Amino acid sequence: xxxxxxxxxxxxxxxxxxxxxxxxxxxxxxxxxxxxxxxxxxxxxxxxxxxxxxxxxxxxxxxxxxxxxxxxxxxxxxxxxxxxxxxxxxxxxxxxxxxxxxxxxxxxxxxxxxxxxxxxxxxxxxxxxxxxxxxxxxxxxxxxxxxxxxxxxxxxxxxxxxxxxxxxxxxxxxxxxxxxxxxxxxxxxxxxxxxxxxxxxxxxxxxxxxxxxxxxxxxxxxxxxxxxxxxxxxxxxxxxxxxxx
Numbered sequence: 674x675x676x677x678x679x680x681x682x683x684x685x686x687x688x689x690x691x692x693x694x695x696x697x698x699x700x701x702x703x704x705x706x707x708x709x710x711x712x713x714x715x716x717x718x719x720x721x722x723x724x725x726x727x728x729x730x731x732x733x734x735x736x737x738x739x740x741x742x743x744x745x746x747x748x749x750x751x752x753x754x755x756x757x758x759x760x761x762x763x764x765x766x767x768x769x770x771x772x773x774x775x776x777x778x779x780x781x782x783x784x785x786x787x788x789x790x791x792x793x794x795x796x797x798x799x800x801x802x803x804x805x806x807x808x809x810x811x812x813x814x815x816x817x818x819x820x821x822x823x824x825x826x827x828x829x830x831x832x833x834x835x836x837x838x839x840x841x842x843x844x845x846x847x848x849x850x851x852x853x854x855x856x857x858x859x860x861x862x863x864x865x866x867x868x869x870x871x872x873x874x875x876x877x878x879x880x881x882x883x884x885x886x887x888x889x890x891x892x893x894x895x896x897x898x899x900x901x902x903x904x905x906x907x908x909x910x911x912x913x914x915x916x917x918x
Contacts, residue, residue, distance in 0.1 A: 791869040798866050801874045804910035805903050806861045812839060812912065813859025813882055817850040832904055833913035854887035862896075872905040877918075 790797055808830035815823035824843045831839050849855070863879040878899050885892040902914035 789868055789870060791866040791874075794869070798869060801866055801869060801876070801903060801905075801910050802864055805874070805876055805878070805901055805912065806864055808903075808910065808912050809861050809864075809878055809880060809899075809901065810859045812915075813880060814857055815843075815846060815850065816856050817854050820847050820850060830909075830911055831913075832906060832911040835902075835912045835914050838915070852888070856885045856887075858883050864901075874903045874905075874910070876901040876903060 792798070811830050812827040815827075820843075824840075824847075827839055827843065828836065850857075859880055859882045861878055862881050864876055865878075866874055866876050868875040878901050880897045880899060881894055882897060883892065883894040898918040900916040900918055901912060902916075903910045904913040905911075
């Protein structure tokens with residue numbers, strides 16, 4: 674047997690053009706035109722719509738066009754209810770103060786009298802906010818190592834009914850703080866003026882009070898909300914009443 678492959682004796686008809694095609698070799702692999710490079714397909718976050726495309730000139734309803742994306746988002750929902758609940762609670766806590774003060778500002782705008790300068794006189798409003806903020810932080814802070822100094826500072830920013838209430842409250846502080854070795858710090862987180870007329874003002878305040886006890890080596894913080902009534906005496910704004918909300 675020769676080393677040559679058998680060749681079909683049947684000639685191949687030439688094509689229409691002038692090129693001559695070589696005879697087909699039996700057993701030889703077909704010549705395949707090189708294919709275009711395969712492009713890698715990545716999964717889509719939002720699959721294409723399964724429905725057939727709408728005819729030209731006809732626009733499908735919005736709900737139908739967004740249905741595939743809705744199905745994809747459904748598949749991505751959390752596997753437990755804990756995640757959504759935590760996110761909702763965090764969002765509620767972070768935005769509560771903003772909405773509350775916005776509502777109170779709306780009351781001032783809608784129902785305030787002409788004498789209310791809380792929004793008209795920005796200088797006076799800033800002044801009362803600055804001083805009452807300092808007053809609130811003073812009366813809500815003390816150190817067990819200097820209770821006398823803390824009480825004296827609190828009395829200096831108090832007047833009227835609140836001065837009596839403060840002294841009564843501080844008697845309890847003096848009886849407990851030394852044994853607990855307590856250090857209490859108050860910080861105003863948010864404050865706004867609801868009404869400002871002459872030498873009297875009503876404010877709304879969010880206060881964070883942090884207590885550290887050396888006897889138990891523990892620290893904790895609480896959030897408090899107050900309606901603050903202030904009176905200006907001798908050019909200074911003093912707390913005349915404090916009502917928890």
